Amino acid sequence: xxxxxxPQRTLAETALIDAFGERLSLLPGDRAVMVKRDDAIEAIKxxxxxxxxxxxxxxxLRRLLTKVxxxxxxxxxxxxxxxxxxxxxxxxxxGLSQTKLPEIDGVAVQRLSEKLTDGSVAPxxxxxxxxxxxxxxxTAFVADGYFVxxxxxxxxxxxxxxxxxxxxxxxxxxxxARVGAGAKAVIVERQAGEGDExxxxxxxxxxxxxxxxxxxxxxxxxxxxxxxxxxxxxxxGKDAKLTLxxxxxxxxxxxxxxxVRTTGEGADFKLRGINLLAGDTHTDTTMVLxxxxxxTTSTEVIRNVVTGKARGVFxxxxxxxxYAQKTNAKMACNTLLLSDxxxxxxxxxxxxxxxxxxxxxxxxxxxxxxxxxxxxxxxGIDEKSxxxxxxxxxxxxVIEELDDEALVEALEARLDGWFSTHG
Amino acid sequence: MLExxxxxxxxxxxxxxxxxxxxLTVKAGEVAAIMGPNGSGKSTLSYILAGREDYEVTEGDxxxxxxxxxxxxxAERATAGIFxxxxxxxEIPGVATMEFLKVAMNEQRKARGEEPxxxxxxxxxxxxxxxxxxxxxxxxxxxxxxxxxxxxxxxAEILQMKLLEPKLCVLxxxxxxxxxxxxxxxxxGVNALRSPDRAIVVITHYQRLLEHIxxxxxxxxxxxxxxxxxxxxxxxxLEANGYAGVIGQAA
Numbered sequence: 001x002x003x004x005x006x007p008q009r010t011l012a013e014t015a016l017i018d019a020f021g022e023r024l025s026l027l028p029g030d031r032a033v034m035v036k037r038d039d040a041i042e043a044i045k046x047x048x049x050x051x052x053x054x055x056x057x058x059x060x061l062r063r064l065l066t067k068v069x070x071x072x073x074x075x076x077x078x079x080x081x082x083x084x085x086x087x088x089x090x091x092x093x094x095g096l097s098q099t100k101l102p103e104i105d106g107v108a109v110q111r112l113s114e115k116l117t118d119g120s121v122a123p124x125x126x127x128x129x130x131x132x133x134x135x136x137x138x139t140a141f142v143a144d145g146y147f148v149x150x151x152x153x154x155x156x157x158x159x160x161x162x163x164x165x166x167x168x169x170x171x172x173x174x175x176x177a178r179v180g181a182g183a184k185a186v187i188v189e190r191q192a193g194e195g196d197e198x199x200x201x202x203x204x205x206x207x208x209x210x211x212x213x214x215x216x217x218x219x220x221x222x223x224x225x226x227x228x229x230x231x232x233x234x235x236x237g238k239d240a241k242l243t244l245x246x247x248x249x250x251x252x253x254x255x256x257x258x259x260v261r262t263t264g265e266g267a268d269f270k271l272r273g274i275n276l277l278a279g280d281t282h283t284d285t286t287m288v289l290x291x292x293x294x295x296t297t298s299t300e301v302i303r304n305v306v307t308g309k310a311r312g313v314f315x316x317x318x319x320x321x322x323y324a325q326k327t328n329a330k331m332a333c334n335t336l337l338l339s340d341x342x343x344x345x346x347x348x349x350x351x352x353x354x355x356x357x358x359x360x361x362x363x364x365x366x367x368x369x370x371x372x373x374x375x376x377x378x379x380g381i382d383e384k385s386x387x388x389x390x391x392x393x394x395x396x397x398v399i400e401e402l403d404d405e406a407l408v409e410a411l412e413a414r415l416d417g418w419f420s421t422h423g
Numbered sequence: 424m425l426e427x428x429x430x431x432x433x434x435x436x437x438x439x440x441x442x443x444x445x446x447l448t449v450k451a452g453e454v455a456a457i458m459g460p461n462g463s464g465k466s467t468l469s470y471i472l473a474g475r476e477d478y479e480v481t482e483g484d485x486x487x488x489x490x491x492x493x494x495x496x497x498a499e500r501a502t503a504g505i506f507x508x509x510x511x512x513x514e515i516p517g518v519a520t521m522e523f524l525k526v527a528m529n530e531q532r533k534a535r536g537e538e539p540x541x542x543x544x545x546x547x548x549x550x551x552x553x554x555x556x557x558x559x560x561x562x563x564x565x566x567x568x569x570x571x572x573x574x575x576x577x578x579a580e581i582l583q584m585k586l587l588e589p590k591l592c593v594l595x596x597x598x599x600x601x602x603x604x605x606x607x608x609x610x611x612g613v614n615a616l617r618s619p620d621r622a623i624v625v626i627t628h629y630q631r632l633l634e635h636i637x638x639x640x641x642x643x644x645x646x647x648x649x650x651x652x653x654x655x656x657x658x659x660x661l662e663a664n665g666y667a668g669v670i671g672q673a674a
Contacts, residue, residue, distance in 0.1 A: 370476070371513055372513055372515050374473075374475055374476070374497055375509070375512070375513040375515065376515075376518075376523070376527075377474075377496065377498040377501070378473045378474070378497045378498075378500075378501055378506075378507055378509075379501055379523075379530075379531075379583060379587065380498055380501035380502040380530050380531040380534065380587065381498055381526055381527055381530045382498045382530065383496065383498060385526065385530065386498070389518055389523070389526065390515070390518070392517070393515060393516065393517025393518040393566075394517060395517075396517045397516050397517040397566075400517070400566075
């Protein structure tokens with residue numbers, strides 16, 4: 001948040017503040033939760049972040065968020081078929097959790113509205129820093145979501161798919177998950193919608209217990225009318241592994257924040273991201289990773305395809321704390337720029353306070369490799385198809401690394417879907 | 424089948440002329456060997472035949488079955504039946520080899536007005552071709568040429584050639600990087616493709632390959648021109664006496 005009040009509120013800021021007054025009586029929460037909500041709206045009253053706020057430099061939210069739609073819920077009436085066959089689906093429709101939920105062995109699911117009402121989630125509603133606009137927006141308005149509690153040692157046979165679907169209007173959702181010690185899970189976070197202008201905020205909070213292994217896939221396919229402001233926060237315990245896969249393939253104004261901390265020695269984090277950018281859109285992926293204890297590892301690979309007038313941003317910040325010796329962190333961001341009007345901004349940041357670490361980062365922006373194109377064409381594949389193959393290959397490489405055939409196939413099907421409409 | 428007439432070509436980037444008035448005719452059913460010292464323009468010639476955009480033809484023409492191919496892009500040339508086996512096949516991460524083979528075969532079929540291959544038929548053809556080249560099918564599960572050894576890449580080129588059934592095959596230094604066993608396997612693969620309606624142009628530095636793929640004609644390329652043509656005995660002569668003699672006669 002900006003510390004200074006803005007000289008004049010924007011339409012969007014005014015609309016949010018007014019909406020808060022109108023919605024307040026409808027929002028669930030005990031006293032502690034309501035205090036957090038008040039703090040959050042105070043932060044918004046100070047103004048949405050502008051390019052003068054460093055972490056928002058490439059995404060001037062105050063300027064880009066021109067309008068805020070009314071609150072009324074749209075008309076999404078049913079969940080989507082999961083991207084991984086056999087998944088247990090937990091849908092949030094138009095911002096609200098559902099009563100009829102699948103039984104999953106080893107997993108307790110609670111509606112978040114209940115946890116807001118009883119106040120048990122209040123501590124988690126705090127912002128993570130001074131510029132946490134998405135956290136503030138969500139804390140002010142969050143009405144529902146799920147808390148998924150996976151028991152210690154549970155090895156889930158089927159993936160869980162959390163769906164956050166809306167059809168225009170506003171929705172503010174939180175998805176919380178605790179994965180117990182030694183447990184194994186694949187969790188899909190599906191962000192999608194249809195129809196009119198939408199403002200969706202979604203905050204996911206994950207705690208990965210010691211020795212647990214989690215693959216979390218965020219598949220964002222909002223319509224080109226939606227503003228999607230999302231946050232994924234995770235703590236990774238001792239000898240635990242988290243693979244976070246983020247695919248952005250939609251939305252008009254998108255910011256996906258990834259805030260991860262290694263909290264136990266031997267923790268490993270992998271971030272794999274694909275941004276498929278088209279049209280006149282803005283998509284920002286911003287990561288803050290804290291290597292907070294010794295002997296933890298991470299790799300981050302982001303691949304971007306930019307077409308049309310799309311603008312993309314990747315900010316990757318790795319903080320290696322003073323005691324976090326033997327940290328090993330590698331980050332790469334590669335962009336395939338396919339149009340003269342598209343752009344992509346990459347900002348890697350390494351803040352290293354330990355002296356015995358291996359950290360590196362790299363960024364590239366390229367066009368299609370002409371040698372590769374020639375090779376494919378020399379086998380009779382026409383130029384358009386050959387380009388399509390190469391663009392898909394550029395991002396598919398990140399998917400194929402996932403090492404799980406069902407996951408790879410499901411994500412490649414999402415890719416094919418995007419290329420068939422944007423290729 | 425192939426008629427190259429007074430061909431002049433240069434590198435687009437810096438204008439360096441590489442091919443300087445080259446004439447060559449290869450008939451259907453013929454295996455023609457093109458030999459020459461380093462820098463004589465052998466690889467450039469192969470790229471120009473395949474339609475690489477880095478080279479520009481400034482004079483002369485290339486006729487394939489009587490038609491000029493200069494205005495055709497690489498894909499059009501390939502679907503017309505011209506195949507280049509690359510000296511250095513490109514590694515293309517992310518493109519699955521099987522997927523690539525299927526797309527290439529079906530694009531060529533489409534261009535010829537044929538139905539796409541059914542999956543079982545496609546697999547059968549790939550398996551047969553791979554077996555004939557002693558290639559492990561597991562290799563084909565990898566991305567195209569990625570992590571293949573030099574010899575494996577060359578085998579993969581010949582595998583593609585077998586599957587695509589071109590009419591004019593151009594082999595650019597296919598022997599380089601091959602040990603003697605692989606050389607025999609690859610040569611057998613090429614020999615199996617010899618047929619009265621197909622022409623094969625073998626570009627090589629050494630006579631060694633020509634012991635396995637016996638040419639009908641041999642042409643010596645020097646400074647972008649064919650300076651001498653003959654039968655297979657010319658290759659033996661070059662092996663025994665080097666290029667100096669031939670170059671001296673031409674000069």
